Amino acid sequence: MKKKPSVAYFCMEYAIESKVKFYAGGLGILAGDYMKEACDRKEPLIGIGIKWKQGYGEQRIDHESCKPYDAYINNVYKFLKDTGVTVNVTIRGRDVKVKVWQYDAHGVDNLYLLDTDIDGNDDEARWITGQLYGWFGEERVAQEIVLGIGGVRAIRALGLDIDVYHFNEGHALFAGFELIKEKMDAGLSFEEAWEKTRDEVVFTTHTPVIQGNESHPIDRLIYMGANLCLTKENLITLGGDPFNMTVGALRLSRKANAVSDLHKDTANKMWDEVENRCGIIGITNAIHIPTWVDQTMLELAEKYNGDDKSRESLWDRHMHNKKELIRFVENKTGVKLDPEVLLIGFSRRAAPYKRSNLIFSDRSFIEPLLKNKKLQIVFSGKAHPLDDTGKEIISNILAMTKLYPGSVVFLENYDMEIGKALTTGSDVWLNNPRRPKEASGTSGMKAAMNGVLNVSTLDGWWPEACQHGVNGWQFGDGYEDVDEEKCDAHDFNALTRCLLEEVIPTYYDNRCKWIDMMASSINTTKLRFGMKRMLDEYYEKLYNK
Numbered sequence: 060m061k062k063k064p065s066v067a068y069f070c071m072e073y074a075i076e077s078k079v080k081f082y083a084g085g086l087g088i089l090a091g092d093y094m095k096e097a098c099d100r101k102e103p104l105i106g107i108g109i110k111w112k113q114g115y116g117e118q119r120i121d122h123e124s125c126k127p128y129d130a131y132i133n134n135v136y137k138f139l140k141d142t143g144v145t146v147n148v149t150i151r152g153r154d155v156k157v158k159v160w161q162y163d164a165h166g167v168d169n170l171y172l173l174d175t176d177i178d179g180n181d182d183e184a185r186w187i188t189g190q191l192y193g194w195f196g197e198e199r200v201a202q203e204i205v206l207g208i209g210g211v212r213a214i215r216a217l218g219l220d221i222d223v224y225h226f227n228e229g230h231a232l233f234a235g236f237e238l239i240k241e242k243m244d245a246g247l248s249f250e251e252a253w254e255k256t257r258d259e260v261v262f263t264t265h266t267p268v269i270q271g272n273e274s275h276p277i278d279r280l281i282y283m284g285a286n287l288c289l290t291k292e293n294l295i296t297l298g299g300d301p302f303n304m305t306v307g308a309l310r311l312s313r314k315a316n317a318v319s320d321l322h323k324d325t326a327n328k329m330w331d332e333v334e335n336r337c338g339i340i341g342i343t344n345a346i347h348i349p350t351w352v353d354q355t356m357l358e359l360a361e362k363y364n365g366d367d368k369s370r371e372s373l374w375d376r377h378m379h380n381k382k383e384l385i386r387f388v389e390n391k392t393g394v395k396l397d398p399e400v401l402l403i404g405f406s407r408r409a410a411p412y413k414r415s416n417l418i419f420s421d422r423s424f425i426e427p428l429l430k431n432k433k434l435q436i437v438f439s440g441k442a443h444p445l446d447d448t449g450k451e452i453i454s455n456i457l458a459m460t461k462l463y464p465g466s467v468v469f470l471e472n473y474d475m476e477i478g479k480a481l482t483t484g485s486d487v488w489l490n491n492p493r494r495p496k497e498a499s500g501t502s503g504m505k506a507a508m509n510g511v512l513n514v515s516t517l518d519g520w521w522p523e524a525c526q527h528g529v530n531g532w533q534f535g536d537g538y539e540d541v542d543e544e545k546c547d548a549h550d551f552n553a554l555t556r557c558l559l560e561e562v563i564p565t566y567y568d569n570r571c572k573w574i575d576m577m578a579s580s581i582n583t584t585k586l587r588f589g590m591k592r593m594l595d596e597y598y599e600k601l602y603n604k
């Protein structure tokens with residue numbers, strides 16, 4: 060049998076444990092779940108990331124004004140192992156020391172984290188690994204020099220033998236520059252070094268939102284020293300001018316993947332104009348099942364045969380999980396929800412395309428449902444610290460919790476713990492991104508495997524899984540329109556019909572069908588959206604040649 064290639068996976072964030080704040084959102088969740096699966100299976104795969112001092116901002120709520128704000132806390136993690144390795148990178152012409160830690164807890168021991176907050180660095184250098192996505196411009200480039208260039212140097216200093224360098228998102232791109240530099244130092248020309256480097260790099264692209272694909276003026280990259288030995292012309296050849304990190308990664312990789320089938324089409328269209336780029340295939344995201352799914356639900360669904368007894372057991376277990384969530388919400392907010400009322404969970408980053416407040420578009424629709432105890436909704440979600448629109452969306456939802464106390468609840472500071480509680484204990488998981496902006500989404504997979512029924516637009520992973528009225532529901536029929544208002548009106552209308560004609564009647568009047576759907580939701584998703592399948596596909600389609 061051919062030996063498996065050894066892989067170094069680079070990512071800006073990793074979500075391994077709720078309270079270990081090296082993550083912001085979905086990208087980190089995917090990376091953390093991936094590392095866990097690789098560890099479980101003892102794959103020859105390591106992760107390279109950053110040891111964030113403060114991580115992503117913690118969300119706090121000012122209840123008087125209904126406004127969210129961000130708090131930053133210096134975290135100390137005693138469980139990190141000192142590898143004894145320090146490497147150097149040059150930033151703005153100055154030497155910066157980068158210390159290498161090894162994550163060794165929570166089922167993960169293959170993750171190396173880079174840290175500039177050490178003695179010997181001046182204050183400016185120490186803050187490079189301060190805040191995850193905290194800054195733009197030069198500071199972001201400095202962070203990416205540490206991750207990419209520092210990352211490759213760390214791999215060399217640790218003596219690790221790597222066949223494939225996998226960039227999860229464009230942040231790690233400068234690792235490619237270091238790989239080119241190594242070869243040019245050994246005497247190759249830029250073109251030769253580029254070609255050889257391309258042979259060992261693969262890339263996963265995520266966001267289909269154009270602003271989410273970072274770019275930098277060429278002069279900034281040179282001023283910061285990110286270019287190493289690459290000339291201005293070399294940089295433009297790779298990433299254009301201004302330098303687009305995604306374009307650069309697509310030209311530095313032998314293969315790239317998008318994170319769902321639909322996203323593959325979107326990404327190929329989006330980067331259609333880019334010459335000389337690698338192909339983009341689709342490998343749909345997945346979740347690490349032991350982290351997110353109630354084992355008992357899985358077992359009950361496995362044995363499910365639709366008779367009264369198996370229905371009752373599945374429902375009882377779900378009610379157990381739902382009551383846990385209700386207790387969790389009460390502990391956090393003092394609000395006691397009603398276990399007999401249909402509970403909708405919704406937690407998302409407050410990015411405008413995710414339309415967190417779509418369900419509140421028309422008060423005359425939602426108000427009677429909430430007041431007549433047909434629905435209750437639990438929200439959670441953070442806005443990016445610099446995203447004022449996102450913060451406004453949160454304010455809007457907070458205002459709804461005041462209008463409908465006891466029926467609409469907001470949990471502050473969305474993290475893995477909240478994500479798990481909601482995707483385990485809700486009845487319905489609502490997801491309404493403006494298609495085709497959601498690359499994949501993984502929270503719906505967590506819900507699906509816990510028997511929490513998805514009610515979602517056909518975006519991201521859901522078109523691959525949805526059997527309408529069998530394992531969940533879709534609404535909107537995959538409608539797309541560049542006119543956002545039109546699209547929102549269309550989808551809101553579809554959502555109201557789906558809730559009034561299908562979801563609510565099934566829940567209250569046809570509980571047997573509901574429970575059948577829960578079993579089907581679990582059984583139709585657990586293999587296809589479990590991390591085992593994704594890791595296998597990464598090896599088959601990306602890593603193996």
Ligand SMILES: *Cc1c(COP(=O)(O)O)cnc(C)c1O
Pocket residue numbers: 083084085088406407408473474475476478479499500501502503505
């Ligand atoms: C699962 C999860 C995500 C990713 O979910 P999406 O479906 O992409 O919104 C983000 N944040 C947390 C805390 C999660 O648990």
